[in-house]
Amino acid sequence: MNQLEKVYGKDLNGFLESVKKPNSRLYVRVNTLKATVDEVLQSLQEFEKDEDFPEAIYAKVRGPNKLESLESKVIVDKKTAESVMLGANVYPPGIKKIISEGKSVEVVSENGITVANGELVRLPGGKFMVKVYNSLYSSPKLADMKELKEGKIYVQGKASMYVARIVDPQPGEFIVDMTAAPGGKLSHIYQLEPRAKIIGFDHTYKKVDKMKHLLKKMNVDAQVFVHDSRYLKELGIKDVDKVLIDPPCSALGLRPKVYDKKTRIDLMNLQAYQKQFLNSAYEILKKGGKVIYSTCTVTETENEEVINDPRFEIEYIIRFHPQVHDMTGFFIAKLRKK
Incomplete structure (x- = not known):
């Protein structure tokens, strides 16, 4: 609570109330490698086009609805x-x-x-x-949609969609996604620029296997490997243009929540882990290379305190707050290796 108060001050209650509710829009990203937005909208008629991202569509989330109190x-x-x-x-x-x-x-x-x-x-x-x-709230049931099963859409919140846009992939760039599972941000980066060389990592075989199936289904020609990204230098990876770090975090910005339980020790342990990814990124990036660091949490411990590193220059920081932006609480920073 002290960590949250540091960020929100008098608006702490506003934040706490907002994470109990879902975003008012349920977003999916249209995979334009397999379908056009208009084709998808013809079959998903509850959805409409987003104002900012041409590949994003959303349906309105309705509620709160009245529920019956029952003995069973x-x-x-x-x-x-x-x-x-x-x-x-x-x-x-x-x-x-x-x-x-x-x-x-x-x-x-x-x-x-x-x-x-x-x-x-x-x-x-x-x-x-x-x-x-x-x-309590109602929205389209995405799991049953054939467009999802066919890889024509991917369920992704709008705050998360900003990440690939900030990566801003260019033709021929070498881009590493250090924590690529489940594959949403990696597939989005490829969708924006298929001519970039993109590789992703996760340290568990099961997640990498699932990612491979997803990428194949989505027509994404990027390679994913099993490895602990804190030690990528040992694979001989170097001269990377851009690194995406979306590390494990306390997820305090995710909504809706029925409750959440995190301690100061949890946050400090996460911070130490997150800094290891940044160290690894420094080792494999070329001089002037960029790190895009993102989390779905709101504490300074896991965000500003991780990226305030003298080896990097902070180009910019974006924060999304649920009670202000009606989105998942999210942090994105772009750093340049000195």
Whole structure:
């Protein structure tokens, strides 16, 4: 709370209230390597064009909707509750407890917030799911859309779309995405400039495998590898033009939240980890090369205190605040290696 107060001062309550709600727009990025925006809009008629980015389209998020209070309740974990709040169904891994089985149920987060009403369905094998028919907020169910399955669209918030624009890829540039999974920002960079040489890394085989499938589906001709990006120098990578660092962070800017729990120690541990990526970027960049550093959090500990590094010149910083910009809380900085 002290960290948040440092950033928001008297507007702290405004920030805390805003992260309990979703953004008023649900964004997807049209993958123009496979479809035009107009083609996608013909089939996704709830969506409309964004004012700033030609590849961005959005649907309005409606709510809060009135929910019924019912005796039968399904208690779900934090991640499930935050998805269900926007209309997703409940699947067995997210269920913590069922109180009084009934056909219609109230879906409640583990900290007591009602997020939806739905129908309790028994699955083969005796497990349950909930088909949600009324959620606190409503938006199109993206998971079922064939355009998503075909790689014609990618679910990406508008704040996140700024990152590739700030990377500003140019033909022939050598660009490294240090923390590329799940592949959204990397595929966006390639979409903006397919003539750049782009490679991405993640330290887990499973994530890299998923990324490879995604990039193939999206017609993105970029390579991704399994490696810990804190040690890229050992692979002989050098003279890089631009490095994207989107490191693990406390995600305090993500919304909607039913709750969040982070300590000062968590933030300090994350900062130490984030600085290691910046050290690695310094080693592989050519002189005058650029780092684009982004997080979906709002603390100075994970943002300004990480990038205030005498080896780099800060070209500019952009911050998005949920209560001001109606977007995910987000930080983006562009740095130049001295």
